[in-house]
Each structure stands twice: as C-alpha cells, then as structure tokens.
Amino acid sequence: MIIAAKTFPPLGAVYLCPQITATWLAVIFIFIMAGLSLKSNEFAKAATRLDFNAFVLAFNFLGVSFIVYCMTIAMRYINIIPKSLTDGMILCACMPITVSMVIVLTISAKGDEAVAILLAAVGSLMGLFISPALVLLYIGVQPDIALPTVILKLILRVLVPLLFGQFLQHYSAHVVTSVERNRNRFKSCQEWALVFIVYTVFCKTFSTPLDVGLVDVLWVVLFQCTALLVSMMLAWLALKLLFRDEPRLRVVGLFGCTQKSIAMGIPLIGAIYETDPRAGIFALPLLIWHPLQLLVHSALAPRLAQGADQLEGYLSRSTSQRRQTVRRSFFGADMPSARRASSVAFEPVSELLLDFEDEGDPFA
Numbered sequence: 119m120i121i122a123a124k125t126f127p128p129l130g131a132v133y134l135c136p137q138i139t140a141t142w143l144a145v146i147f148i149f150i151m152a153g154l155s156l157k158s159n160e161f162a163k164a165a166t167r168l169d170f171n172a173f174v175l176a177f178n179f180l181g182v183s184f185i186v187y188c189m190t191i192a193m194r195y196i197n198i199i200p201k202s203l204t205d206g207m208i209l210c211a212c213m214p215i216t217v218s219m220v221i222v223l224t225i226s227a228k229g230d231e232a233v234a235i236l237l238a239a240v241g242s243l244m245g246l247f248i249s250p251a252l253v254l255l256y257i258g259v260q261p262d263i264a265l266p267t268v269i270l271k272l273i274l275r276v277l278v279p280l281l282f283g284q285f286l287q288h289y290s291a292h293v294v295t296s297v298e299r300n301r302n303r304f305k306s307c308q309e310w311a312l313v314f315i316v317y318t319v320f321c322k323t324f325s326t327p328l329d330v331g332l333v334d335v336l337w338v339v340l341f342q343c344t345a346l347l348v349s350m351m352l353a354w355l356a357l358k359l360l361f362r363d364e365p366r367l368r369v370v371g372l373f374g375c376t377q378k379s380i381a382m383g384i385p386l387i388g389a390i391y392e393t394d395p396r397a398g399i400f401a402l403p404l405l406i407w408h409p410l411q412l413l414v415h416s417a418l419a420p421r422l423a424q425g426a427d428q429l430e431g432y433l434s435r436s437t438s439q440r441r442q443t444v445r446r447s448f449f450g451a452d453m454p455s456a457r458r459a460s461s462v463a464f465e466p467v468s469e470l471l472l473d474f475e476d477e478g479d480p481f482a
Contacts, residue, residue, distance in 0.1 A: 119313050123320035123398075130321030140318040141392055144311040145385040146279045151308050152217065152381070153283015154297055156239045167233065170367055173360060174374040175241055178215050179248050182349045182376060186211035187256050189345055199334045199341075202399045205257055207341065210404040212252035213383035214245025220373045223415050227422040229369030237374045242382060246276055249386055271389045308381070315384055316401070323398030330399055342406045346414065349376045363433055365426040372422070373415055380408040 123130055130136060190204040217238045224234035250272065286293045297304055353375035357368045383404045391397040 119317040120320050120398075123317050124324050127321045127324040130318040131325045134318065136318035136322065140315050141388055142275065144315050145275045145388070148308055148311050148381065148385060149276050149279035150283040150286075151297075151304060152242065153280040153285075154287050154294065155217070156242065156280075156284065156287075167367070170233070170361060170364075170371065171237060171240065173356070174237055174371050175215075175244065177353055177356070177375040178241065178377070179212070179244070179252065181352070182345075182378075183208065183211040183252055183256065185349055185352070186345050189341060193341065199337045200329050200399075202396045203330060203334055203338050203403065206400040206403040207338065207345070208256045209253060209387055209400050210342070210378055210383065210407050211345070212249045212256065213378045213386065213404060214249055215241035215374055216377045216379040217242055217381065219412065219415075220370075220377050223373050223419055224370050226416075227369045227373075227419040228366070228426045229373070229422075230366040233367060234370045234374070237370065241374070242379070243280070245379070245382055245386075246272065246280070249383075250390065253390060268390050271392070272386070275389055276385065312381055312384060315388060316405070319384070319388055319401055320398040322395055326395040328399070335402070338403055339406055342403055343410055346376060346407065346410055350414070365429045365433075369422050369426055372418075377411050377415070378404060378407050380404055 130140075134140075186207050190207055193199060193204055194201065215238060220238050221231065221234045225231055250268070350372065354368075354372055357371045357375075361367050361371065384401055387401050387404070388397060391400055394400070
C-alpha cells in the first residue's frame with residue numbers, strides 16, 4: 119500500500135475522499151468491531167492480580183515510552199535522522215497494547231490466557247486516554263493542532279464506536295451471533311479498513327516534499343529493533359524479580375510489556391495529526407515495530423513454553439525451604455542440577471538463545 123501510495127498519491131489523498139472514507143468510516147468500523155470483541159465481563163477480574171496488571175500496563179505505557187524518549191534525545195543531539203521520524207518513534211512507544219497478538223502468543227507460549235485477555239481489553243481502553251496524554255507530554259501541542267478538536271474527534275471516532283460495540287455485545291444477541299458466524303469475513307474487513315487508512319495517510323504524505331530518505335528509514339529500523347530488545351530485557355528482569363515463582367504470568371508480562379497495537383495506533387495518529395502531511399512519517403516507526411515484535415516474540419514463544427513447564431514443575435516439587443535457598447543463591451557458581459534447570463528456564467531474554475545441548479537441557 120505504501121508503494122501504491124507513492125505511485126499515484128492524488129488517488130488516496132483526494133479522489134477517494136479520505137476525509138470521510140478513511141478518517142471517519144474506516145476508523146468507526148474498526149472500533150465498533152473492537153467493541154464487539156472486547157470481553158468487558160473480564161474487567162472485574164483485574165482486582166485479583168492488581169499488582170501484576172498495574173506493573174505490565176505501567177511498563178507498556180510509561181516504561182517503553184521513556185526508554186524510546188531517551189533514545190530520541192540522543193539521536194537528536196547527534197542529528198542522525200529527521201525530527202519527524204524521532205517524533206514517530208515516540209508516538210509508537212505511546213501506543214497501547216495489542217489485542218489479538220498478545221492473546222495468541224500467550225496461548226502459544228503457555229502463559230495465563232485469562233490474564234492476557236484482561237490486559238488486552240483494559241490496555242486498549244486505557245490507551246484511548248493515556249496515549250494522547252503521553253504524546254502531549256513528550257511532544258507537546260504543535261501550533262497547527264487544536265487540542266479540543268483532537269479530543270472531540272477521538273471521542274466521536276474511537277470512544278463512541280467502541281462503546282456502541284460494547285452495547286451491541288451485551289444487548290443484541292443477533293448481531294453477536296452474526297459476527298461469530300462470519301468471524302473471518304469481519305476480521306478481513308477490519309484488516310482491509312486498516313490497510314486503507316495506511317494507504318490514504320501515505321498518499322497525503324507523498325503529496326508533499328519529504329525530508330526523509332532511505333538511509334533515514336534504515337536507521338529507524340535499527341533503533342526500533344534496539345528499543346524493542348532493550349525494553350524486553352528490562353521487562354524480563356523486572357518480572358523475574360517481582361513475580362519469580364509465577365512463570366505463566368511472566369510469559370504474559372513479557373508480551374504485554376512491549377507490544378504496541380497497530381490497529382489502534384494508526385487511527386489514533388491519524389486523528390491527532392489529521393491535517394499534518396507528515397502523518398505517514400509519524401506512523402512509519404509503528405509500522406516497523408509491529409512486524410519486529412511479531413518476529414521476535416514468535417521466535418521466543420516455544421522456548422518460553424518449555425521454560426514455563428519446567429520451572430512450574432520444579433516449583434511444584436520443591437519445598438518452601440528449598441525455594442528460599444534457590445532465591446538466595448540464584449546466580450551462584452555451584453548450581454545443583456535442579457536449580458540450574460529452573461534458572462535456565464527463565465534467564466533474561468538475551469540468554470534464552472544459549473545452547474545447552476551438551477548438558478542434555480530440555481531447551482536444546
């Protein structure tokens with residue numbers, strides 16, 4: 119779609135009436151469907167693990183955005199890439215957690231599925247309010263952006279359709295049944311609506327001269343990959359310290375702490391920077407982060423599943439006294455075989471790639 123937008127920008131920028139079709143109709147459809155799919159009856163379970171949910175959401179919104187913000191300050195100081203791309207990196211870091219991807223990967227990695235569903239639902243709703251606030255905090259209000267107008271657009275395009283979808287979910291069994299029966303078709307329609315939004319955004323971007331080149335984009339890919347891996351390692355270490363004996367939660371936490379939603383991010387960026395021709399450049403880092411997180415997390419999912427099984431089995435066989443001994447000498451040199459297995463199962467992400475084949479470790 120980006121290549122198509124570059125080929126003939128006026129089509130998506132003018133002739134397809136993007137002010138109506140993309141910024142209103144497509145966005146409203148996406149969030150009505152999101153409202154129909156969000157399991158709001160799971161929200162009440164948040165109180166059961168308030169500490170874990172609060173940590174994951176705080177790290178996702180505040181931790182990742184702060185890490186990326188610090189990186190962009192250094193990048194601006196040495197003047198590596200244009201400011202529009204560094205602003206886009208900050209926008210990407212401020213976006214909410216994914217909905218479907220975090221659940222699918224949690225199931226694949228044998229994490230706590232119920233907690234993943236809850237995090238996805240709560241994180242998506244919180245993102246409607248927290249993401250614009252973080253953007254305002256890090257980037258500020260630009261002269262050509264009217265903040266009251268942006269808030270009104272977010273309410274009308276995002277919040278109202280989301281609440282309407284929730285209303286249909288609870289009070290229209292016929293609609294829910296129809297959506298379930300044609301789930302694949304509706305999913306495809308959502309995906310094409312998102313693709314259409316991306317297309318029109320880049321058509322508008324390519325309609326004006328750009329200060330961004332291919333080398334700049336390659337730098338962004340490198341920095342986004344670095345930011346993702348650093349965020350994952352810090353999140354893993356924090357989860358290891360705070361939720362040491364809960365491997366299923368740590369699996370969910372790794373995904374939930376670092377995943378960013380393209381389905382909600384692109385409409386939010388479009389609503390905030392609707393009149394800015396650089397909207398496509400602002401969205402580009404999110405379009406890079408999304409496949410990167412899918413690639414890295416999918417590669418780790420099988421190892422995390424093995425680690426969760428092994429550590430949970432070891433903890434179930436160990437006495438409380440034995441577990442305390444493990445805690446005190448976790449990084450000791452003379453590690454008994456059982457203790458070594460438990461530590462290998464949940465070493466930081468950077469160490470999951472070590473090969474223990476010579477020792478007969480299950481991770482081999």
